[in-house]
Amino acid sequence: MAPLVNNARWKDVTRNLAERDATFVAMWGERNDEGGNVNLAVRHKGERSIEIVSHSAPDSHYPSVGRHHPSAILMERAIQDVYGLVADGLPDTRPWLDHGFWPHSRARTSYNFKPALGPGVHQIPVGPVHAGTIEPGHFRFSVNGEIIVRLEARLGYVHRDVLGLMRGGAIDDAAALVGRISGDSTVAYAFAFARAVEQALGLTVPPRASTLRGIMAELERLANHLGDFGAICNDSGFSLLNTHAAVLRERVLRLAALVFGHRLMMDCIVPGGVLRDLNEEGATALKSGLPSVLVTFERLVDLYEKTASLQDRVVGTGRLDPALASLLGCGGYVGRAAGQDFDARRDMPYAPYDGIDVRVPVLSSADVDARVRVRIAEIQESVRILLCLLDMMPKSSIHAALPNDLTVRSGAALVEGFRGDIFAFVRVCDGRISDVFVRDPSWFLWPALEAAIEGNIVADFPLCNKSFNAAYAGCDL
Amino acid sequence: MRKTLIESLFRGKLTEPAPHLSDEQKSGLVGTVNRIAQRRLGRSLAIRHVDAGSCNACELEIIALNNALYDLERFGLKIVASPRHADVLMVTGSLTHNMGAALRLTYDAMPAPKWVVATGDCACTGGLFAQSPVCIGALGQLLPVDLHIPGCPPDPAALLRGLIALISGLGAVAHESGKN
Numbered sequence: 237m238a239p240l241v242n243n244a245r246w247k248d249v250t251r252n253l254a255e256r257d258a259t260f261v262a263m264w265g266e267r268n269d270e271g272g273n274v275n276l277a278v279r280h281k282g283e284r285s286i287e288i289v290s291h292s293a294p295d296s297h298y299p300s301v302g303r304h305h306p307s308a309i310l311m312e313r314a315i316q317d318v319y320g321l322v323a324d325g326l327p328d329t330r331p332w333l334d335h336g337f338w339p340h341s342r343a344r345t346s347y348n349f350k351p352a353l354g355p356g357v358h359q360i361p362v363g364p365v366h367a368g369t370i371e372p373g374h375f376r377f378s379v380n381g382e383i384i385v386r387l388e389a390r391l392g393y394v395h396r397d398v399l400g401l402m403r404g405g406a407i408d409d410a411a412a413l414v415g416r417i418s419g420d421s422t423v424a425y426a427f428a429f430a431r432a433v434e435q436a437l438g439l440t441v442p443p444r445a446s447t448l449r450g451i452m453a454e455l456e457r458l459a460n461h462l463g464d465f466g467a468i469c470n471d472s473g474f475s476l477l478n479t480h481a482a483v484l485r486e487r488v489l490r491l492a493a494l495v496f497g498h499r500l501m502m503d504c505i506v507p508g509g510v511l512r513d514l515n516e517e518g519a520t521a522l523k524s525g526l527p528s529v530l531v532t533f534e535r536l537v538d539l540y541e542k543t544a545s546l547q548d549r550v551v552g553t554g555r556l557d558p559a560l561a562s563l564l565g566c567g568g569y570v571g572r573a574a575g576q577d578f579d580a581r582r583d584m585p586y587a588p589y590d591g592i593d594v595r596v597p598v599l600s601s602a603d604v605d606a607r608v609r610v611r612i613a614e615i616q617e618s619v620r621i622l623l624c625l626l627d628m629m630p631k632s633s634i635h636a637a638l639p640n641d642l643t644v645r646s647g648a649a650l651v652e653g654f655r656g657d658i659f660a661f662v663r664v665c666d667g668r669i670s671d672v673f674v675r676d677p678s679w680f681l682w683p684a685l686e687a688a689i690e691g692n693i694v695a696d697f698p699l700c701n702k703s704f705n706a707a708y709a710g711c712d713l
Numbered sequence: 714m715r716k717t718l719i720e721s722l723f724r725g726k727l728t729e730p731a732p733h734l735s736d737e738q739k740s741g742l743v744g745t746v747n748r749i750a751q752r753r754l755g756r757s758l759a760i761r762h763v764d765a766g767s768c769n770a771c772e773l774e775i776i777a778l779n780n781a782l783y784d785l786e787r788f789g790l791k792i793v794a795s796p797r798h799a800d801v802l803m804v805t806g807s808l809t810h811n812m813g814a815a816l817r818l819t820y821d822a823m824p825a826p827k828w829v830v831a832t833g834d835c836a837c838t839g840g841l842f843a844q845s846p847v848c849i850g851a852l853g854q855l856l857p858v859d860l861h862i863p864g865c866p867p868d869p870a871a872l873l874r875g876l877i878a879l880i881s882g883l884g885a886v887a888h889e890s891g892k893n
Contacts, residue, residue: 337810338847364815367794369762369775372812393811394766397847413841419770419866463773480717482780483727489777499868500770539714709768 241273246291246299249278254304257281259565261650262659263301263311264399264673265293265319272321274298275673276308277648277659284584286648288661293321300325307564307680310711317343318397333392333712352378352386360694364393371708375697382693387686395712402672407433407638410669411506414660417674418710419500423449423456424653425674426505428660431586433507435647436664437639442632445509446587450625451522452492452501452510453651454618458526459488460654461569461611461618462533464705468608469540471698472549480536484529491525494518509635523626530619537612550605554700556688558602564680568656569614570704573599573606580652592624602688607703642666653677655707676710727781758880760792761799761823762832765816766806766848770866771833775803777869790876796822801879804856805866807835807842808849820856828859830879832872837861 252258261277272293279286291298300323302309312323313332320342331343349359357380364372372393378386398417402410414429415422427449434441441449466481489499495518496504504512514522540546556566561574571578579596581589597613599606646663656677663671685704689697762775778785779792793799796819804816820829831852834840839850852858862875 333811335811337813339810340846364812365763365796365819369772369792371764371767371769371772372815393815394764394806394809395811395847396766396807396809396842397845398842401842401845416768416770416841416865419768420773422768422770463776476714476717479781482777483782486777486780486782493868500773500866502770502865535717539717543714707769 241290241292243291245289246276249276249287249289250299250301250304252280253278253301253308256563258287260301260305260307261286261565262661262673262675262679263308263315264661264675265315265321266671267319267321270294271296272319274315274321274323275661276301277661277675279584279650286584286650286659288648296320297322297324299323300327302326302328306683310679310683314713317392318400333395335392347390349376349388349390350386354380354385356380357385373708377694377697379694382695384689384692384694384697387689387697389682389686391682391708392712394709396709398713399672399674402669405669407507407664407667407669410662410672412503414674415502415505417713418676418707419502420460420707421456421653421655421658421676421710422500422502423452423505424651424658425660426503427453428649428651428653428658429662429672429674430505430507431649431651432647432660432662433638433664435649436645436662437507437641437647438645439508439636439638441509441587441636442634443587443630444513444632445634445636447625447628447630448510448512448514448634449505450588450592451514451622452496452504453653454622454625455488455492456501457654458529458615458618458622459485459492461615462488462529464702465536465540465608465611465615467705468550468604468699468702469546471702472546472604474543474546474549477536477540477546480532484533484536487525487529491522494521506635508638509633511635513634514629519626519629522622526619526622530616533615540608540612547605549696549699550608550703551601551603553604553696554688554692554703556602556684558600560687561602561684564684566656566680566684567677568652568654568681569607569610570681570684571656572597573610574602575600578657580650580657584650586649586651588625588628589621591628592621594621604699604703638667640667644670646671655681655705655710674713676707678706678708678711681706682711728784728787729782758790758801758876759799760790760801760803760830760876761794761796761819762792762803762805763812763816763819764805765812765836765852766809766842767833767835768806771805771835774866774869774872775805775832778872783869783873785873788873788876796820797824799823799827801828801830802856803830803832804836804852805832807839807845808852808855810847810849813849813855816855828879829856830860830862830875831858832862832875833867834863834865837863840865 303325317334334343336345360377363374374390462485466478470478659675
């Protein structure tokens, strides 16, 4: 699993990406005495593992992957800003994370947005401070009348150098940081990071810990999908469903707090296992609470389907070309609503999902409605999986001590978060992190959103945006 | 839809006085917000939230304040879209350099008197990101902070408690702001 510097293999893998024989997973850089290395992770078609290959950048230059495969462009721009490693041939060399405000900034503060030319075309700048209680980012709309002809998202406002803070630190400290990369996916991030560390150290976690991780991950998925379902309806002008869905979300969060001591279940999953066990009282609360959430939810789904004014807003709106979803490697509800039949829980199975039949909803209409319907199906499926896991509950310890290993070891993992698959890579030595990367699904959702919104009206943007619900902090890192 | 509406009508309110608190604290909390908010602000305290480097967890809990169980607006506390309408700037996150200018502009756009609430551990102290080379650190380094609500993230009950503390102290703070 250790990424070996192999410039020849890098070329092969880049060709695989260009020829669509592999799905792009992640790219990240690291500085060393000789200049640096750039790492590339891909998933080959039909394979259940991820290949990681490195390219040396002795004079801070390496051959661009982005020139052959668009998913890599944003990451190569980020690598340029943070590590000063330049991708030769990168089609878009504008800074991404560096806005010119850091003490060590290389960028200027002005930023040239992509042009949209034509009679009557004008621009609407939005953000970074938005009207709602959401994360910061800038959207530049080029519009002709009401029609959006081009959207460009500019992010990086919440770049905190999480990875830099993790490197060199103890594994436990890194685990706390990884849980704060994207708060809505804290469980999925901690899960992915823990699995990567465990793979690096060759550690098998106790079965009860794996089952508890599954319960936490499904509770997180459930809470987020419920919140999104309501928020999308709200942005369609139908606040009644939001009111009811928000109550259901709150019920799930309270169950999480009751059972695991934290509403978002932060810091519950750590490398080696979990820190919170499930007692009888908690299991009973989940077994009675979850089906009742689902019963109420079915009523909301019925209302969603039968409200013509709502359907009018969501059906056909913000359609994402399935070919583009495939090219970009979009996962989660965005990918699955556009025919991408991938779910890490089923296709790259890991405990506890390796013992469970995970049903993956896949639709092809790729509009806001499809993204809502994928969420609806996943809510139902999550409750089923939760009840299944609760019945399994093996008896064992919930944590295994990490072996103290002085050799350099690395590991990687792919975990299905609510938004899509989260990739984690880690290299550890003597209990410390020497390299780490965690990739949010949103890296591929933002370019997809830019494409899906084309030809829609400005008033439908909030609705489309919410149906993607891409993370800002998750890819600003 | 008719069925859902009618059922909601007869089921009664979902709204709770205050979550996760003892009965004594519960009644005290509701009473205080209502009474003091009314006295100081005539039932109107407008809050503008800005994420200045948060992981989004604080945002989720602030959003939860508006759900039917907490129903923030019954206390006269309202989250607004424009800083021009706001009395309170509620800031979350570890204050990245990239958000510094936007945060400053938002603060400057608010009419005086105005108050600043550092929400969550990151805004209060810089949190786990205090040592980051791309973060400014605690909110206090950029803006005058009137109230700190710690927590990672603070849950809705903690947020409510914090806002009460702010309203309780508003008289004194307003006086100081007037001098600026």
